[in-house]
């Protein structure tokens with residue numbers, strides 16, 4: 001019998017407050033974690049199949065390659081933002097852990113993950129934000145076990161550098177000696193390749209982006225007219241990031257009663273919905289400064305890397 005999805009609530013009030021705060025800024029913005037309602041999670045799965053979105057296939061090739069090289073001593077695996085967990089299968093097959101804890105804010109993604117990975121481990125899904133979920137794992141992991149924490153797919157790129165450093169320090173404070181951390185990074189590559197990955201000609205990524213406004217309509221009673229917005233992806237070289245925006249096609253006024261905000265948009269003004277930071281290979285080892293760098297694997301087809309760190313230095317066999 002599959003374990004029930006454990007709900008660590010992200011209150012609806014937080015969504016309303018984040019929307020209110022984001023739409024009240026001079027550069028309007030919405031947090032990207034709200035992309036992932038049921039429809040958004042399904043659209044993300046479709047994005048991973050796009051020919052332009054090489055990230056997922058690269059990550060999958062790498063995970064298959066590195067899984068047999070992971071120390072067998074990791075007996076518990078947890079994953080931040082697991083999504084459907086498709087790639088994690090190779091790691092679970094190699095390690096055969098006693099438990100696998102996917103942590104995600106999308107119940108739809110967790111349900112898919114559980115169905116897909118149940119043959120390889122006891123799946124114990126946690127529906128929550130990253131750190132709340134990790135706190136749950138820390139509380140219920142069996143004593144004396146070594147935990148491998150995964151953060152695949154370059155989702156870490158959604159954080160800006162300051163927030164990423166803070167986040168990794170918090171992760172470090174929750175892990176113990178003997179634990180490991182495996183993170184996926186999308187590498188800097190020619191700008192046209194990066195932009196195409198976030199702006200496919202079929203419009204799947206545009207639908208994913210616009211669904212955020214549709215979600216606000218559904219859950220907060222807003223009156224965004226989706227046809228009045230255009231999806232936009234741009235690369236900012238000095239920040240090493242792709243930004244996704246929704247550009248207003250007209251002067252407009254949108255009411256969001258559930259967030260208690262009225263949003264005035266001029267024609268051409270944008271709402272910033274996501275950042276995806278890219279890194280250079282030589283930047284990676286220093287990123288998780290509180291951990292001990294072990295090894296990096298790079299995909300030869302699509303510049304993407306997976307990097308393994310450990311909490312202490314005496315864990316890995318040579």
Ligand SMILES: C[S@@+](CC[C@H](N)C(=O)[O-])C[C@H]1O[C@@H](n2cnc3c(N)ncnc32)[C@H](O)[C@@H]1O
Pocket residue numbers: 032033036044048056080081082083084085103104105106109128129130131152153154155
């Ligand atoms: C870009 S997708 C990556 C999914 C999968 N790891 C992969 O590599 O294909 C990001 C995932 O993280 C989840 N997510 C986003 N923000 C989150 C947050 N603050 N806490 C927990 N999960 C989050 C989303 O629901 C989504 O499943």
